[in-house]
Structures are given as structure tokens and as C-alpha cells.
Amino acid sequence: NAGVTQTPKFQVLKTGQSMTLQCAQDMNHNSMYWYRQDPGMGLRLIYYSASEGTTDKGEVPNGYNVSRLNKREFSLRLESAAPSQTSVYFCASSEVGSNQPQHFGDGTRLSIL
Amino acid sequence: AQKITQTQPGMFVQEKEAVTLDCTYDTSDPSYGLFWYKQPSSGEMIFLIYQGSYDQQNATEGRYSLNFQKARKSANLVISASQLGDSAMYFCAMREGLDYKLSFGAGTTVTVRA
Numbered sequence: 001n002a003g004v005t006q007t008p009k010f011q012v013l014k015t016g017q018s019m020t021l022q023c024a025q026d027m028n029h030n031s032m033y034w035y036r037q038d039p040g041m042g043l044r045l046i047y048y049s050a051s052e053g054t055t056d057k058g059e060v061p062n063g064y065n066v067s068r069l070n071k072r073e074f075s076l077r078l079e080s081a082a083p084s085q086t087s088v089y090f091c092a093s094s095e096v097g098s099n100q101p102q103h104f105g106d107g108t109r110l111s112i113l
Numbered sequence: 114a115q116k117i118t119q120t121q122p123g124m125f126v127q128e129k130e131a132v133t134l135d136c137t138y139d140t141s142d143p144s145y146g147l148f149w150y151k152q153p154s155s156g157e158m159i160f161l162i163y164q165g166s167y168d169q170q171n172a173t174e175g176r177y178s179l180n181f182q183k184a185r186k187s188a189n190l191v192i193s194a195s196q197l198g199d200s201a202m203y204f205c206a207m208r209e210g211l212d213y214k215l216s217f218g219a220g221t222t223v224t225v226r227a
Contacts (some may be wrong), residue, residue: 031213042204042217043158050213058214076148090158094180096210098146099165104158 002026006091006105009039012110013081021076021108023091028040031094032074034066036087043090049074051096081112116140117205117218118208126195127222134190134221136205145209147188149179152202152220161203164188192223200225 004025013019023031030051035043035058045058049068063085065077074093078085088109092102118137126132134166138147149161159209164172164179180189192199202222 033213033215040219042219043206043215044217045214048213056213073136092158098144098211099163101148101160101163103160104150106155106157109156 003106004091004093004103006108008108009106010109011111012080013110014083015081015083015112017081017112018077018079019081019090020078021091021110022073023075023105024073025091025093025103026072027093027095027103028071029093029103030071032068033092033094034064034074034076034093035090036060036085037090037107038087046089050112076084083112086110086112115218116192116209116216117207119205119218119221121221122145122219123222123224125226126192126199128197128227129194131191131193132195132203132223134192134203134223136188136190137216138186138188138205138207140186140207140209142210145207147179147181148206148208148215149177149190150204150206151199152204153198155203157202162190177227195223197227199223218224 007022033048034046047066052071091105094102145166147164151159162174204219205218
């Protein structure tokens with residue numbers, strides 16, 4: 001019953017460092033998403049992948065890149081981390097259909113000094 | 114413009130009582146879906162309930178029900194018989210038309226008192 005698995009759970013980076021957040025789902029969902037959560041702002045979509053082989057920008061894509069490695073895995077990369085990217089990052093997946101809920105991982109708490 | 118507005122930053126409720134969390138939305142798309150999620154202090158996001166714009170009846174899932182007033186563009190979550198484990202942040206979210214994105218409100222913190 002893993003659902004959506006994110007690694008790592010916590011990470012501290014220095015400004016300018018790069019890192020990749022990993023996400024894998026075992027629900028055979030077609031669509032996957034990356035959100036960030038900042039205090040008082042709810043969740044905002046960074047990138048999404050409607051299906052394997054496609055990726056699209058969301059609301060706040062600047063400073064990030066993504067890779068849909070296969071149907072199960074969707075990674076988020078910070079090429080040159082900035083303090084403004086300090087946030088909690090959530091990966092989610094869903095089946096196709098507007099009534100399908102998105103299922104979230106437990107989040108990655110990322111601090112950039 | 115904010116697509117989802119949750120005006121109650123925090124609420125207290127007595128155990129076993131009902132609590133209503135407000136959510137108003139803004140869209141011109143006739144086809145949309147509304148979702149409620151729970152985020153306990155441990156941080157995970159838990160899906161609670163869904164209401165589609167064309168659904169004729171209000172959605173219910175166990176102790177959760179959605180008071181959907183389409184003309185007023187509101188989708189309030191009602192939690193009946195509150196339990197201590199209901200203490201959490203609650204988010205209202207909307208998906209419009211064929212868009213994949215969920216637009217989230219800022220959330221409401223609920224604290225259940227014994």
C-alpha cells in the first residue's frame with residue numbers, strides 16, 4: 001500500500017547547489033504532478049505530466065525542471081537552488097478524469113541556506 | 114484573482130459537535146470539480162470528498178458532507194461528530210474543465226477540543 005513515495009523526506013542545501021527530488025507511484029496512474037506548499041498559500045503546481053512522455057509547466061515552474069522517467073516515476077530537479085525555493089514539495093498522481101482525486105506523497109521538506 | 118477562498122484561518126470545535134468549513138470558488142467554466150483534503154500535523158495530504166459541478170446531490174463520505182450551493186459558488190465542508198483526530202488543516206481545491214491543475218485555497222486549521 002505504498003501509493004506515492006517521495007525521497008528524500010528532508011534536505012538542506014546551500015544556495016547554488018543542485019538536487020533532484022524523486023517520486024514514484026504504484027497505482028498505475030497516468031498523470032503525475034509536483035506542487036510546492038508555502039505558509040499561508042496552499043499548494044501551487046510547479047509541473048505536471050498528463051501521461052508518460054509528456055510534461056507541462058504549471059503555475060510556478062521557474063527554477064525547476066522535471067523528467068517523467070516512465071509511467072511510475074516523475075522527478076523534480078533544482079539546477080541552482082535559491083532561498084526562495086525553501087518549501088515543502090509534494091508529488092501527486094491521479095487517474096485520467098476531472099473527477100479523479102490526486103493522491104499525494106508525504107512531502108519533502110527542503111531548506112536552502 | 115483567487116480561484117479558491119477559504120476565509121477562516123482557524124477554528125475551534127468541541128468534540129462530538131459538527132463544524133462547517135467555508136469555501137467559495139471563482140470560475141467561468143461550467144464543468145469543474147471541487148475537492149477537500151485534510152493535512153494533519155504529520156504533513157501528508159489526505160483526500161476527503163469530491164463534488165462535481167453537474168452533480169445533483171451533495172456529496173457525502175462517512176462523517177464528511179459537502180454543502181454545495183452552485184449559484185453562490187460555495188462548497189462548504191461539514192464534519193459531523195468531530196473527533197480529536199479531526200484536528201488538522203483542511204484545504205478546498207478546484208479543477209476546471211479539462212485542466213489538470215488543482216487550485217488550492219489557503220486552508221483552514223481545525224482544532225478539536227476534548
